[in-house]
Amino acid sequence: SWVANPKAFRPTTWMPQIFHLENYAPDVTVATANYGTGREVKGDEWSNAAVAAVSAFVRSRASSEPFPPVPVAGDPLRGREVFRLAGCLACHNMAPFGEEERAAETDLANQRRVTNGHGPNLRGIATKTNPEWLFAWIKDPKAYWPETRMPDLRLSDQDAADVVAYVFEDPLFRDVPAGWSADPAPYQRDVLEEQARWFFNRDLRSELERRFDEEWKDDETLLVALGEKWVLGQGCHSCHSIPGLESAQPIGTELTSWASKTVDKLDFGFMHEILGEEQGWSHEQALEFKEYRENFLELKLRAPRSYDRRKIKNPTERLRMPWFNFTEREIESITCFVAGLVNDEVTHARMQPSPENLAMDTGLRVLRQKNCVACHQLEPGRIEFKGDGGVQHEVRGQFLVFDEDVLPPPMKGFAEYVAKYEADAGELEEVIVQLLAPEPGLGDVGDTVVISDVASIRATPQKGGDLVELVNEYYLYGDDHHEDVEDVDGERRNYTEEAYDKVRWTFAPPVLWDEGGKVQREWFYRFLLDPQALRQQIRVRMPSFDWGEGEAGAVADYFASRSRLDWPERYARKLILWAGKTSGELAGEMAAKGMRMTPAVVQGIVDGKQVETATGLDALRRHGNELGFVTAGPVDPAYEAVPQRSPAHLASLASDPGFFERVHQLTTDTAGKGPNCVQCHFLRGNPPTQTTPLAWAPELDHARERLRPDWVRAWLTDPARIYPGTSMPANFALDQTQWQELLPASSAQQIEAVLSWLYNLDRAVRN
Numbered sequence: 093s094w095v096a097n098p099k100a101f102r103p104t105t106w107m108p109q110i111f112h113l114e115n116y117a118p119d120v121t122v123a124t125a126n127y128g129t130g131r132e133v134k135g136d137e138w139s140n141a142a143v144a145a146v147s148a149f150v151r152s153r154a155s156s157e158p159f160p161p162v163p164v165a166g167d168p169l170r171g172r173e174v175f176r177l178a179g180c181l182a183c184h185n186m187a188p189f190g191e192e193e194r195a196a197e198t199d200l201a202n203q204r205r206v207t208n209g210h211g212p213n214l215r216g217i218a219t220k221t222n223p224e225w226l227f228a229w230i231k232d233p234k235a236y237w238p239e240t241r242m243p244d245l246r247l248s249d250q251d252a253a254d255v256v257a258y259v260f261e262d263p264l265f266r267d268v269p270a271g272w273s274a275d276p277a278p279y280q281r282d283v284l285e286e287q288a289r290w291f292f293n294r295d296l297r298s299e300l301e302r303r304f305d306e307e308w309k310d311d312e313t314l315l316v317a318l319g320e321k322w323v324l325g326q327g328c329h330s331c332h333s334i335p336g337l338e339s340a341q342p343i344g345t346e347l348t349s350w351a352s353k354t355v356d357k358l359d360f361g362f363m364h365e366i367l368g369e370e371q372g373w374s375h376e377q378a379l380e381f382k383e384y385r386e387n388f389l390e391l392k393l394r395a396p397r398s399y400d401r402r403k404i405k406n407p408t409e410r411l412r413m414p415w416f417n418f419t420e421r422e423i424e425s426i427t428c429f430v431a432g433l434v435n436d437e438v439t440h441a442r443m444q445p446s447p448e449n450l451a452m453d454t455g456l457r458v459l460r461q462k463n464c465v466a467c468h469q470l471e472p473g474r475i476e477f478k479g480d481g482g483v484q485h486e487v488r489g490q491f492l493v494f495d496e497d498v499l500p501p502p503m504k505g506f507a508e509y510v511a512k513y514e515a516d517a518g519e520l521e522e523v524i525v526q527l528l529a530p531e532p533g534l535g536d537v538g539d540t541v542v543i544s545d546v547a548s549i550r551a552t553p554q555k556g557g558d559l560v561e562l563v564n565e566y567y568l569y570g571d572d573h574h575e576d577v578e579d580v581d582g583e584r585r586n587y588t589e590e591a592y593d594k595v596r597w598t599f600a601p602p603v604l605w606d607e608g609g610k611v612q613r614e615w616f617y618r619f620l621l622d623p624q625a626l627r628q629q630i631r632v633r634m635p636s637f638d639w640g641e642g643e644a645g646a647v648a649d650y651f652a653s654r655s656r657l658d659w660p661e662r663y664a665r666k667l668i669l670w671a672g673k674t675s676g677e678l679a680g681e682m683a684a685k686g687m688r689m690t691p692a693v694v695q696g697i698v699d700g701k702q703v704e705t706a707t708g709l710d711a712l713r714r715h716g717n718e719l720g721f722v723t724a725g726p727v728d729p730a731y732e733a734v735p736q737r738s739p740a741h742l743a744s745l746a747s748d749p750g751f752f753e754r755v756h757q758l759t760t761d762t763a764g765k766g767p768n769c770v771q772c773h774f775l776r777g778n779p780p781t782q783t784t785p786l787a788w789a790p791e792l793d794h795a796r797e798r799l800r801p802d803w804v805r806a807w808l809t810d811p812a813r814i815y816p817g818t819s820m821p822a823n824f825a826l827d828q829t830q831w832q833e834l835l836p837a838s839s840a841q842q843i844e845a846v847l848s849w850l851y852n853l854d855r856a857v858r859n
Contacts, residue, residue, distance in 0.1 A: 095147055149315070171253075182559045243638070455647045469555065490528060503551040613732060655727045776857055
């Protein structure tokens with residue numbers, strides 16, 4: 093049934109339809125049997141026999157060794173929770189098949205969103221597999237298919253068994269589209285024999301008749317023999333790995349320089365006449381259709397077998413390109429791409445990207461292929477609104493939770509959400525937006541903006557992080573299946589009364605805003621190759637991917653380079669906020685000093701424009717230095733250093749033998765004399781003093797290899813200026829003095845002392 097019509101079982105599949113297409117339509121005579129002496133074989137009969145043959149051949153090449161039984165008994169209710177929290181729904185969904193049912197669906201797991209279509213829709217999956225195979229697949233996908241993009245979530249046997257039990261108990265996984273059933277193809281023996289005459293036409297008639305009576309007397313044997321011919325003829329091996337066909341070549345036309353073909357080499361067949369008749373074209377218009385290769389491509393993508401219309405062909409000459417059911421936008425995109433594949437490019441017109449551009453392009457492509465954006469936000473959302481006096485603003489930010497709500501309003505579909513909210517709770521007088529980037533004239537990261545003109549708000553969703561919403565919803569809302577959630581310590585706890593920010597920053601996947609400015613590139617590279625648990629409390633798993641050559645390095649390069657390229661904009665925005673001036677005022681000060689600067693250039697740097705940044709950044713930095721503005725510099729992807737571990741720095745600490753001990757007392761004090769970092773953080777394998785996972789934070793011993801010192805300095809100074817809503821307190825506020833009994837010094841000096849301790853934990857804390 094799958095081979096006959098893949099989209100009948102899974103409407104969103106990329107698997108195209110190969111059989112039962114228009115050049116094998118039910119009323120089309122494909123052949124006259126027995127060398128023209130028998131009956132006419134129609135298209136549907138021919139396709140049914142082909143489907144049966146392909147199915148038999150594929151089964152014949154499958155491994156006969158059964159999978160071992162699932163080693164432990166599974167709990168379907170617990171499996172539902174593992175399925176929702178481990179990360180499966182980052183790539184998969186279980187959306188209903190019908191449009192009306194999808195539109196009415198409220199469960200995020202059953203909604204088709206942007207990133208959760210990366211893998212197949214799992215609705216109905218239990219009808220095509222068995223528990224033993226599914227358990228083995230979850231535990232080690234590459235053992236079954238080495239080329240799969242399905243990563244290893246490193247689930248325990250119990251977790252995997254629970255997911256399997258859930259899949260085979262919940263009726264949703266046996267739901268199939270209306271009218272679909274797993275039925276054998278209704279082939280006819282005489283059609284199989286006729287196909288054999290065409291596929292094995294080099295054999296003499298007598299030899300074929302002998303084979304029909306002997307080795308092919310059994311239908312199954314004949315089906316397998318024909319199936320191999322069909323698979324090779326249709327190019328199934330071009331996409332699928334099939335034992336015995338590893339060296340078979342693709343059947344499609346070479347496209348590398350397809351657009352250099354002259355139009356006269358394209359076989360339009362009778363389609364210009366047929367379309368002319370259908371559209372009422374004149375003779376000249378019909379001929380004009382044949383003058384453009386783009387017309388040929390678009391029709392080929394829309395109706396790939398249409399060029400066989402009104403042609404008389406034997407079965408082995410008919411067109412074979414399958415039907416992909418492309419949308420019109422996809423057809424336009426593919427046509428545009430293929431139409432650019434020429435062998436006569438203009439040399440000087442070719443883009444020459446820099447090594448950094450190439451690294452970023454490769455890294456971003458890998459991020460898409462691995463679907464990293466399903467779990468992680470790469471960029472904040474953008475919100476447009478009218479402020480005081482009708483001034484138009486666009487900021488990077490997020491909506492705060494409305495009164496009486498549990499979750500913040502969504503960025504996508506914000507207007508519809510507001511309409512529903514107002515219908516239930518009355519008119520919404522204002523919306524509060526929290527800034528996620530410095531916004532001159534409005535505030536810094538973490539500050540809030542109150543918007544009274546609610547109707548003016550336009551929201552562009554954040555890039556990535558769809559799974560975050562699903563995880564938050566699971567923790568903060570109960571349903572018919574759960575009221576509490578199992579934590580990593582095995583205890584079940586109810587989180588429905590917890591604040592959104594607390595749950596979001598504790599249990600959901602982390603954001604990757606300016607990740608290159610946060611983590612050291614070399615550590616990031618090693619982490620991607622061999623993930624380790626950084627947040628012990630989180631149940632979402634960072635997958636173990638099978639990285640191709642250079643892919644992990646390209647991802648690390650992408651984030652480091654992205655941070656460097658974004659730095660000028662951040663610098664200009666922070667400078668303006670710090671100085672309390674406008675772009676025009678700063679430009680005026682610089683011009684008064686004889687610097688070549690205009691308000692447009694300063695504003696261009698603020699807006700991230702390349703030309704203005706290239707021409708004005710150096711002057712702006714000089715002016716900032718003269719004003720006394722201090723901030724961390726840009727990331728250098730080619731060079732990383734940790735000053736706190738340098739011989740010179742360690743030598744400066746050697747004159748104070750008790751330094752590490754004092755700082756250690758400060759950070760681990762539990763009597764209120766210090767910040768008591770270990771109440772939340774793991775320290776060299778020792779768990780936090782707070783036993784509830786909701787309070788846990790990352791292992792401090794990872795910091796020296798993982799985090800950039802400049803980022804940690806800013807984090808210790810004011811965590812909420814980096815991640816608004818974080819539970820990490822500002823323990824060393826620069827406008828206050830604290831912890832003087834254990835470490836008498838200014839806040840800035842205390843931060844530097846903690847940095848020295850943190851980046852030398854292997855020296856400072858040996859026991």
